[in-house]
Amino acid sequence: MMLLENAMYIGQGIILTIELLMGGMLIGLILGSSLAICKYKGWLVAAINRYISIARGTPLILQLSFIYFAVPSALNIKFSILAAGIVTLGLNSSAYIAEILRAGIESLPKGQFEAAQTLQIPHWPLWKDIILPQVLRNIFPALINEMITLLKETALISTLGGMDLMRRAQSIAAEQFTYFTPICIAGIYYYLLILLIESLSKRIEKRGNYVKAL
Structure with missing residues (x-):
């Protein structure tokens, strides 16, 4: 009985864990995509490289402590534990996602960009409808x-x-x-x-391959 009660009590933490995961992943995808595109276009490359280097080269627990303790003191604001966790995970993940996306973009045939330039396709539709869908499928x-x-x-939020x-x-x-x-x-x-994520990802991949085959 005690084992079951303990399992139920611990299981209640899934909500916070998923909130951290979803929030961090969303920020990581949005910011990482922006960084990858800017880097590919040659905008602010030095600053982006420095940001990626710092995010990947320092411990995540140090970044979490900095966001939760140092930033509020410097800016005279207050972060909740959830907000600090989501922001930290998102910023950290964006550095890795930016490099993943950059590699995916560079793997595409250069002819697509040249054709888009010849056809005078605007940048936003080009990236939204042509480039990023291909890249996301390749780097999924x-x-x-x-x-x-x-x-x-996300377990670091326990600290x-x-x-x-x-x-x-x-x-x-x-x-x-x-x-x-x-x-x-x-x-x-x-x-x-993790098994749930893997199962859902396999279904998405199969569905994507099926649609591509059609």
């Missing part, structure tokens, strides 16, 4: 890997007291003086979420 597996990585990194899966498992471990079982339960939840 890499984006899923990034999403899985981001899911596991700020966010009641996610990991924090709830830690609180039970401290209360009941047993560490192994709660952590295993949290691990099972993370693994099930």
Whole structure:
């Protein structure tokens, strides 16, 4: 009975974990796409490279602490734990997604850009309707890997007291003086979420291949 109660209590942290994942991934996709396009077009390349280097070259927990503690003090604002987590995960993920997208863009035939220039297709329709759909299809597996990585990194929110899966498992471990079982339960939840992401991604890939074949 206690095992079931512990599992249900830890499971309540899934909501926060998913909120962090979805929010961070959304920011990462939007900002990462913008960075990749700007870099490909040759805009602010030095600044973008420095941003990507810092985001990928410093520990995520350090970035989380900076966003939650240092930024509010400097700007005289206050971040909730959820907001700080989403912003940090999004900024960090955007650096990786930007490089994934850049590689995907550069893998496309140059003739597409030349043809679009010849046909005088505006930049926004070109990227929205022609370039990005192809790139996203090609880099989809890499984006899923990034999403899985981001899911596991949401556990760092527990260092700020966010009641996610990991924090709830830690609180039970401290209360009941047993560490192994709660952590295993949290691990099972993370693994099930990853299996769900993998299953959905495979369905999307199959559907995409089917539509492409038609």
